[in-house]
Amino acid sequence: MKILIADDHSVVRKGLRLILEEEYPHSQIDEVPDAVELLKRVAKDTYTVIISDITMPGRSGVEIIKEVKEHAPKTPLLVLSVHAAEEYAVRAIRAGASGYLTKDSAPDELIKAIEYILKGKRYITSEIAELLADSYGDNxxxxxxxxxxxxxxxxxxxxxxxxxxxxxxxxxxxxxxxxxxxxxxxxxxxxxxxxxxxxxxxxxxxxx
Missing domain, CATH: 1.10.10.10 (Winged helix-like DNA-binding domain superfamily/Winged helix DNA-binding domain)
Known part of the structure; x- marks a missing residue:
């Protein structure tokens, strides 16, 4: 399995690497520090799953997701963000993300989300499900x-x-x-x- 981590904070990348190496010891894990490098990497390499922040130098917001999906439409992308779900989750899911977690999520939930999206499912928490339902309500x-x-x-x-x-x-x-x-x-x-x-x-x- 090939996993790509995109985050502008080295501490976050290293923490994710430790969690993922423990759960998937035979996987290849690559890291990039910004959106520009993320887009370059997905343009030339194929990954099993991408874990990415959405506020990074070079690009920001859900436009990152759209551009990644243009290069890798079949690769599941899990957003791991410092922003609360009500800020970006609905927009991220609509842009093509397979799931959305905040950075204060437990490691077990991260692995659970990865397992979900690897099966072709979307990882939608109850909070995000409610936000999605509200977004289709009366304007x-x-x-x-x-x-x-x-x-x-x-x-x-x-x-x-x-x-x-x-x-x-x-x-x-x-x-x-x-x-x-x-x-x-x-x-x-x-x-x-x-x-x-x-x-x-x-x-x-x-x-x-």
Missing amino acids: LDKPAHECLSNREFEVMKFIASGKSISEMAQTLSLSVNTISTYRARILDKMHINTNTELIKYAIEHKLV
Whole structure:
């Protein structure tokens, strides 16, 4: 079995390696530190399973999942993120992830999730199942940020975290003008007028 770990924190990668080597002693485990290297690796190698964060240098958000799935549509991808399920899980699953766990999950749950997705199933916790069900409910009941595209959602989180337009442009590999366009579109869709209001909204909805 070939496993690819993608995370920008070396401590996380090494911790995952220890867990996986104990459970799958004869497997080949590769590591990459960012999204660019992740995409390069999946473009040239075939893996049995990929375990990846979704907020890494070079690329960020669920767009990473979509790009990985373009290169490796049949390879199950498990997202292991510091972000709570309500922030990214539904978007990640819809983008093609086979499962979503937070980094405070127990090692046993990680292995359980891997076993599920290796069988071609999706690993959906009860919390994520409820979020998925809610996401198909009445649009009138949805919070304003649910109307954003994946890229707009990512930019919104960066704005709410206090990043400058130039910082966002560099992180997302986009032009300053493009980021400014996204910002205007986000404020319009969410019926918000200023960055301050957006930050307040993000805090109230536990998005930052």
